[in-house]
Amino acid sequence: MTAEAARVREANSETIAKAATLLQAGGLVAFPTETVYGLGADAGDDRAVAKIFAAKARPRFNPLIAHFPDAEAAATETLFDVRAERLAAACWPGPLTLVLPRRPGCRISSLCSAGLETQAVRVPDQRIAQDLLRAVARPLAAPSANRSGRISPTTAQAVADELDGAVDLILDGGPCRVGLESSVLDLTGERPRLLRPGGLPLERLADVLGELPEAPKAGAPFASPGLLESHYAPDTEMRLDVGEAAPDEGLLAFGPAVPSGAAMTLNLSPNGDLTEAAANLFAYLRRLDAAGLQSIAVMPIPDRGLGRAIRDRLRRAAAPRPEDRRLDRPL
Ligand code: TXA
Ligand code: MG
Secondary structure (H helix, E strand, O other), X not given: OOOOHHHEEEOOHHHHHHHHHHHHOOOOXXXXXXXXOEXXXXXXXXXXXXXXXXXXXXXXXXXOEEEOOOXXXXXXXXXXXXXXXXXXXXXXXXXXXXXXXXXXXXXXXXXXXXXXXXXXEEOOOOHHHHHHHHHHOOOEXXXXXXXXXXXXXXXXXXXXXXXXXXXXXXXXXXXXXXXXXOEEEEOOOOOOEEEEOOOOOHHHHHHHHOOOOEOOOOOOOOOOOOOOOOOOOOOOEEEOOOOOOOOOEEEEEOOOOOOXXXXXXXXXXXXOOHHHHHHHHHHHHHHHHHOOOOEEEEOOOOOOOHHHHXXXXXXXXXXXXXXXXXXXXXX
């Protein structure tokens, strides 16, 4: 067993209690949520939150989501308006993050909000995450448990591959059900703004809000500090919306009509089911990336429901990598 494999533990009442003790002492614990695995720390502990940024090599200007067991707990640190209350009632627990004003006297570390007046909050819909939050009895700051700019992990092994020795414990709860990060909705302005399409479809948000949230345009100056154009990046180059693949390419397929001839083909959903495709996306990208192929060709994904978030992640994965990417990564 390697050193990092030794940190992975199956989640049960004993390992969750151990994780809670580590977190209360300022440690870092990776845990499963319904979206992706998170790298958790006590959100009120500056030093613990600082360790998250170091472990991920994440720029300090990119704020973190605070996780709570329920909306009541989130409302003790942030200000809910009517829209937030309605969304929380309809969509929490679930893959939705709300960006809200911090309450005066908010106990969440200002490192967690990167010095902003706003705080992103979320209530995960996953039993292990819920048990852990209740056992710790403090909000947990938790970004996706990958190195900055890389593909989010949807299994405990992917966390171990990403974060080596930087984490005290990895709770293994199996593969994540949704497989895409939460949708991030900014409610601090007059109109709700979708900062990141994610596991909760835009159509559902519009339904609950009674209006369509504003969406940042591709390439616009980023509204969310985390919306860097190159993100979720595999090492292998990517080609999107292809109809055929070359013999030295990997093919990320979708639907029943798959072109032949690729060196390796993984089908996100042979039936064309977007929920299944979302759940498979990051794990399949990791497998294709590990195969050492010339490039990864990706078939078209429909631009509706979860397809929007899948397309967003693929577009970022294929975006040119800025030169300074290397500065964000451990050497
Ligand atoms: O599904 C998820 O959201 C996962 C699980 C672990 O909960 N977490 C996650 O966190 O994806 P992270 O840090 O990888 O992405 C959070 C996104 C980033 O794009 C960040 O810039 C944005 O939320 N964000 C956080 N706080 C913000 C704030 N106060 N204002 C605007 N954007 C914010
Ligand atoms: Mg992330």
